[in-house]
Amino acid sequence: MNLSIVLILPLLLAGLVLLPATRRMGMLLAPWAALPGLAFSLVAPDAYTLDIPWLLLGSRFGLDETGRLFLFFTALLWLTAGLYAHSYLAKDPRRHIFIAFFLATLSGNLGVCLAMDAASFYLTFAVMTFAAYGLVVHEGDAEARRAGRVYLIMAVLGEALLIAGLLLLAGAAQTHFLPEMARAAAMEMPNLAYALLFLGFGVKAGVPLLHMWLPLAHPVAPTPASAVLSGAMIKAGLLGWLRFLPLGEATVPALGAVILGLGLFAAFFGVVAGLVQRQPKTLLAYSSISQMGLMTLAVGAGLLLPKAWSLLLPAIGLYSLHHGLAKGALFLGVGVAQRFGRNGWVMAGLLLPALALAGAPFTSGALAKTQLKAALAGLPTPWPELLAWTLPLAAVGTGMLMVRFLLLTPSGGKQDDGIGLLPPWLVVLTAVAALAWMQADDSTVVAVLSGSGLVSAAWPMLVVALLAYAAWWRGWRGPAIPPGDVLVWLERAAATLRRVSLPYSFRSKRVFPAALVYISRICHLEKILCNWPLVGGLWLFVLVALACALLLVAHSPTV
């Protein structure tokens, strides 16, 4: 299996879909576009690399352990989302446009997992980012357009930060090939580059203050798109960090601490802001911010503690797998619930990933959290103490969020045309239930299944149940935070600013009109010059002058 098929096939299919002549065939094949990627993640040999020296600045694609894991769950999510979309958009007259963007985004996202040099990473990342704009604005209403605008501005900002960071990194490392690049750069410690890269990828990963687009864009996209946005693409930012930051190579104390702190903040902020949302998909988006916060935290820990990285990396991998699949299943479930109403089986289907996210016993969440906690153990003070009580608290928060989500799940009218949505959803649900167990360390599995593990996973659930009951009993709904939180306040400030400052207009001004009039008066001199006596006088004057000039030299003593 050639790697190029993985990336090019979706693009080719996008072309087929766009051309009217081949649209039917394209649409038929489109849902399966991620299949080669999935297959490749399974069959590719270990430490696979492919150098393409003529491409871009000289490209390298490859698959290491991390890449393989990311490629696997990314492809899986895209595959199911693609199949889901086929049925979900069956009645949409503009679905071919959606599918085209979908396929392009897919290609970019898979490419991110495979790219092993800075240029192709940036390329695939950009393809993914910009193609996803089409997914965000597909609905075309005012809300979607606003979300699209915010998404685009943030994305462009992110791309700019990224290219600057990559340039600085490449300048320090003198190569742009991974993994040598990260390693070589770690010797130089280009702190600015790391900061820029953190922020650049942070836009995608929903780091607080860079997250504003996320709660706007994820919900307005059509459901299959939301699933991949929140499940897979958000992880591309994480993968970027893993690829370019000097994780396991060097200690970057200041940045590490900041990242760790931001991650922790995000974990709680996502919960708080999510709890007061009215839309289930918005809530899920905030939940993603919260969950990504935990992974960010782990990355920060890796910067603080390079020797723990060998433990942290698999933990982060497991967590991404778990969160990607669970979040994907939840989003897809929202769509299912819209079509089928709040059936018992629908709710059961939603409950599984919800529990998993909350970290209930026997779920992938429990595995992921346990492994993460174990990996974080070696941090310097005060982090272990802080994390010891904050992480369970975050788990409680996530649990509350999930309860609220289940309550918000729409009870749409029954429609029978959604039958095609079910198989892909079921596939994801199965994956949520099973795959994490295969990925997790043996020790983690043992720990989760041990008694203390079960207890530590179960007590937050109990707390959640109590709190939820209390809240329901009191009928508490909480204050409203508009989706996009900080952004809304920023927009208000900007509007005020616009009113205050006058628009600057570029207008040419006539400079020195008076001077022109004056110049035209000079022409009058020519008439005066026409006077014979004047010319004659001038002539005599010049005659005398010339004669003097000639005489002076001819009769000066020096000559």
Add this chain to the structure above:
Amino acid sequence: MFDPIPWLILSPLIWATLAFVHGPGQGGRLPVAGLILQLALAAMLAQQIVAGGVRVYAVGGWGAPLGIDLMADGLSAVMLLLTQTVALPLVFYARAYFAGHANSLRYFWPLTGYLLAAMNALFLSADVFNIYVTLELLGLAAVGLVALAGGAGPITAAMRYLLAALLGSGAYLLGVALLYGVYGSVSLAALIPLIAADAPAVVSLAAALMLLGLMLKTALFPFHIWLPPAHGGAPAPVSALLSALVIKASFYLILRLWFDLFEPITSVAAAQLLGALGAAAILWGSFLALRQTHLKMLVAYSTVAQIGYLFLLFPLATGVSAEVAASAWQGGVLQVVAHGLAKAAMFAAVGAMIIATGRDEISGIAGVAARLPLTLFTFALAGVTIMGLPPSGGFAAKWLLLGAAQASGQWWWIVVMVVGGLLSAAYIFKVLRQAFLPVEETANFKLLPRMLEWPVLLLALASLVLGLGGGEVLSLLGAT
């Protein structure tokens, strides 16, 4: 060996007289034949000079001091070639121009013939008095040509021109008288060593008189006021001849006097004075050209400005190293040639436009770009030389002058030349811009005969090619 020198003077005399005898409006074919012959003669002379150095011819075998000597060196040959080269296409042009205007044509051919004869004789003269005679003849013929069109305007212009010419040649002749009084000779060859040996004060006075007289005839600022009405009012072929050649004749004499005859007594101060006048001419002429509303007046003022460039030669070639002086001298002569070709083309092209549109105002030529592309192209090509843009002869000349100014550290002339170039671009494009404006389909354009367009184009092209083949001219110029 056949000697072309006397025939260069005789040929135009002969055909002019024949044309006069032939009667008004007739005899257009003779000048064509005559000029082709003259061109061949001039080329032949140039070749002889390149091969064998300076040529001297004693008229009637008398020789100086009683007889008249004719002499031709590189500079003369260049001027002779220029004269015939400009005149030949203009003859074709004039035949087409005057077709149907028998009245104006009455004395055109005879006067042109005498004009050319006087000019050729002037370039070949070897003594200062003979030069006076040819100069006066040239002036009278030129005045006659200006008056050709009739009407109050041209007659006034002719009168003014005549008075200026007479004053100029009077001053020149007084200078000649003083020179003769001091040295007892008028022959250039005899005078040069004498002046170098000893030059009393009165020689300087004579030099000033002669130079000033010639400047008046060359229309150097501020003595230019006779020129625009004279050149702007005459029929186009006449304007072309006058602007391209006649003023160059007196400039040629200034060159001769300054660099040959009075070389020992020239001073940097005097040269700077001439340069200053030249600079003033460039700026003033260009500026006024920009303000003109009539085509031919614009071109005439452009001549005023271009004369200024010629005079920059003096400060650049006086009191500096031989190398710089040579470069400036070459640049000056090249400018004479380039301007001669280009200005003839420009006046002729403008004349063609005026015939086609029936109007002389610049505002009247809208649509020329569409209807008379060839003529406008000609105008533009000539304009390239006038502006001193590459690859024209004007550019080569400007390059040499600029180089000389740079090498001698006289940066102020650089500023003047560059600003002058920009101003000339401004007035040239003022015309071009107007020509590109659209015009209604109904606008009445006269169809132009081919002879009003193609010969002129050749002239303009020649001015352009000069930029690429300037080396040939310079090698002829340097022949001794």
Add this chain to the structure above:
Amino acid sequence: MSLNETLPLLVLVSSLLPGLIIFTLPEERRGLRNLFNMVGATLKLLLIFYILRGVMLGEEYIFRHTILPGLDLVFKADALAMLFVTLSAALWFLTTLYAIGYMEGSPHRSRFFGFFSLCVTATMGVAMAGNLFTFFVFYELLTLSTYPLVVHRGTEQAMRAGQVYLSYTLGGGALLLIGTVWLYGLAGQVEFTQGGMLAALGPEYTGQLQVIFFLLIAGLGVKAALVPLHGWLPLAMVAPAPVSALLHAVAVVKAGAFGIVRVVYDVYGVEFAQSLHLLMPLAVMASVTIIWGSLCALFQDDLKRRLAYSTISQVSYIALGVAIFGPMATIGGMVHLVHQGIMKITLFFCAGNYAETLGIHKISEMDGVGRRMPWTTAAFTIGAFGMIGLPPLAGFISKWYLGLGALEAQMPWVIAVLLASSLLNAAYFLPVLYRVWFQPRTEAWPGEHIPMQNGRETAWLLLVPPLVTAVATVLVGLFAASAMSPLNWVKLIADREYLYWLP
């Protein structure tokens, strides 16, 4: 004259001759005119490919003609020249095709195509000039031959634009002339030599050389539209679209930028220029231009005007690359010469298509045009993305090398400039893209000249050139590392300019 001497001349003649013939053709001889145009363009391309191969094999193509003693007209097809020559010839070919379609039925086509060919001849001369004098000659010829194209429409607006254009370019030419003369006075014939030729002058000339550098750059900066010498460019966009394309992408601005490259590398020598402290001011000037151009572009509603300001900004990348000392930046700057050309010509072609097909001139009229003209709009999108500098498009490659070069030269602030420029580019291009693709159409087109036929959005001749250049934009970026790419060619040049530098 040997073949190697004649070839550079033939390259010039292959557009000069058709141009002159076309002038004389009557307006209605359409077929013949197109034939001459295309034969000339094709022939030129073939010649250039032959020379390219030769240059790669180390052949020398030099033509020399002495105009005046100590003043030669020299055409030399060295690697740098061929970079520009190939770009111009290829884009000329496309632009001619486009122009044939665009000018269909409009008046004065003979004149238009005649000057068009002259303009390209002048560009070729600029590219192949072997010394400063020759460069100057063709630089001025370029001014003259483009003027009729700028005022071609003959409207009051066009006339004004032409006037402004002339006053700027002729003024610049005058400064260039002074600088050239001065330099000739100091150093004799200023041949373009790799590594420069002025370092041999003694230290007593430092002051003069600095002044001359300033004069030359000021002269060249007018055409390269360096702020504050850029005023003519936004006005000149009133010209017909093929002219704008040529002006902005191939001929005029490039001639200026190319001149800066030549002056810094082949006249002064980059190391010598650095030692005279000349590069830093140039870098600052270029940076200011980059930002200022982008800022101005933000406020334009006229599509072509916005593109014009974008050109101002983008062309200065070249100057910036030149001004940063180091091979990486050199590569970035010079490769942008090609890349900017391809991208900008795509954009102008598309702008022309909108105007010609639907009568759209303003950005505010572009709502939903992507549905009506998907191919054109796709090409436009690629061009715009390229300008922003997204991979795998051409602009990314330039930016990458520029950035690396800035780091190499210890000038990290340049990265900030690049960053700001990218953001601004995004800010003025993305709203356009949003309009064309996602904003629904609510009203009729301003003036639909070319109706939709069999699913073809506009005339073939209008559609193919932008598509070709758009594809080229992708290809030169995507395959930048391959042997045949402009990047590789530029690396070859940079190798020779930095003699000490071994890859």
Add this chain to the structure above:
Amino acid sequence: MNAALVYALTGTALFVLGVAGLILQPHLLRKILAFNIMGSGIFLVMVGLAQRAGTPDPVPQAMVLTGIVVAIAATALALALARQLLDMSGEMRLPEEKSGKDRLDV
């Protein structure tokens, strides 16, 4: 002071007079006359200065003769032009000098 110098000085005085007349007199006839006076002055200088050791030099004589011929031709042309101007504009003056006083107005 010898006779030659007297001639020369007189000639110079005549020349200056002539030039002044040519420049200052607006009437064309006066201008033409002034030109002739100027010419006479030059001829006087020429003949006067050229006397060497008392023997007349034939060359300046010849030159003066030639000069007189030229001057006559010029005067004729000037008179013809002046007449034409009078016919056309009714004035014996150049237009730019209309304001000047003139007693010889015809």
